[in-house]
Amino acid sequence: GESVGLHLPTLSVQEGDNSIINCAYSNSASDYFIWYKQESGKGPQFIIDIRSNMDKRQGQRVTVLLNKTVKHLSLQIAATQPGDSAVYFCAEGGATNKLIFGTGTLLAVQP
Amino acid sequence: DAGITQSPRHKVTETGTPVTLRCHQTENHRYMYWYRQDPGHGLRLIHYSYGVKDTDKGEVSDGYSVSRSKTEDFLLTLESATSSQTSVYFCAIRGSVRGDEQFFGPGTRLTVL
Numbered sequence: 423g424e425s426v427g428l429h430l431p432t433l434s435v436q437e438g439d440n441s442i443i444n445c446a447y448s449n450s451a452s453d454y455f456i457w458y459k460q461e462s463g464k465g466p467q468f469i470i471d472i473r474s475n476m477d478k479r480q481g482q483r484v485t486v487l488l489n490k491t492v493k494h495l496s497l498q499i500a501a502t503q504p505g506d507s508a509v510y511f512c513a514e515g516g517a518t519n520k521l522i523f524g525t526g527t528l529l530a531v532q533p
Numbered sequence: 534d535a536g537i538t539q540s541p542r543h544k545v546t547e548t549g550t551p552v553t554l555r556c557h558q559t560e561n562h563r564y565m566y567w568y569r570q571d572p573g574h575g576l577r578l579i580h581y582s583y584g585v586k587d588t589d590k591g592e593v594s595d596g597y598s599v600s601r602s603k604t605e606d607f608l609l610t611l612e613s614a615t616s617s618q619t620s621v622y623f624c625a626i627r628g629s630v631r632g633d634e635q636f637f638g639p640g641t642r643l644t645v646l
Contacts, residue, residue: 430573456634465623465637466576511575513635519564519583519627520591521635525575 430509432528441499443527445512450493452514456521457486457497460509469497469510499529507531536560537638539624545644552611554641556624558604564627565607566635567591567599569620576623582607614645 435441447455453474458466472479472486472495479486485498495512509528513521536559546552556565566581568591578591580599588599596618600608611618621642625635 458637463640465640468634468636471634519581520566520578523576525573 430526430528432530434530434532435502436532437502437504439502441497441502441506441529441531443497443499443510443529445495445497445524445527447493447495447512447514447524448522449514449516450490452516452522454515455486455488455495456513456515457484457495458511458513458523459506460511460526462508466511502529502531504531504533537624537626537636539622539638539641541641542639543642545646546614547646548615549613552614552643552645554609554622554624554643556607556609556638558607558626560626560628560636561604562626562628563604564635565601566625566627567597567607567609568623568625569593569618570623570640571620579609579622614643616645619643619645 456471457469459469460466470481470484470486472488477488483500487496499506507530509526511526512524515521538557540555564583567579568576570576577593579593579597580588580591582588582601585601598610621640623640624638627635
């Protein structure tokens with residue numbers, strides 16, 4: 423749980439601000455991408471996904487942007503709340519049955 | 534939660550002892566995965582299963598074996614535990630080959646002394 427946050431890049435934001443978490447993926451053949459949220463002591467929780475034929479997808483307070491040219495994925499969280507504090511992982515998948523996960527970013531929301 | 538349980542949730546064992554972790558799902562999903570999570574490494578795939586008695590290796594499979602005798606259970610065995618296998622282990626399930634996200638269990642914290 424708590425050890426997940428060690429050695430991770432950290433994004434610190436004020437409550438109410440928007441957060442942007444970035445991820446560089448490795449495989450240009452990946453055709454879908456997922457963002458997960460992991461709170462301390464819990465398993466990763468699905469947030470939102472996007473297919474490679476899309477550039478943007480919106481959910482509730484979250485938006486994922488995909489830039490295939492530079493193999494970059496971002497997660498935008500609007501009006502960040504204390505409950506958003508967690509580690510966020512991106513994952514990429516394709517024709518195999520497996521996902522490749524990034525190492526994660528720790529989001530710390532300051533009251 | 535997506536109907537996934539893991540047991541035990543915590544275990545402390547000694548080097549050289551065998552350890553079996555269990556993942557149980559109630560979703561009737563075809564695909565099941567075992568990951569380990571360590572600081573600085575994120576989630577790394579150990580083994581996965583694409584059906585009953587059908588398994589394949591992931592990127593960190595050395596020292597681990599798996600079995601899946603029925604759809605709902607996926608077992609991870611450390612035949613002779615080592616201190617380097619101290620980690621948090623997560624099971625995940627997935628419904629179809631492409632496009633469906635993986636749902637994760639709550640994790641098992643294993644300490645090998």
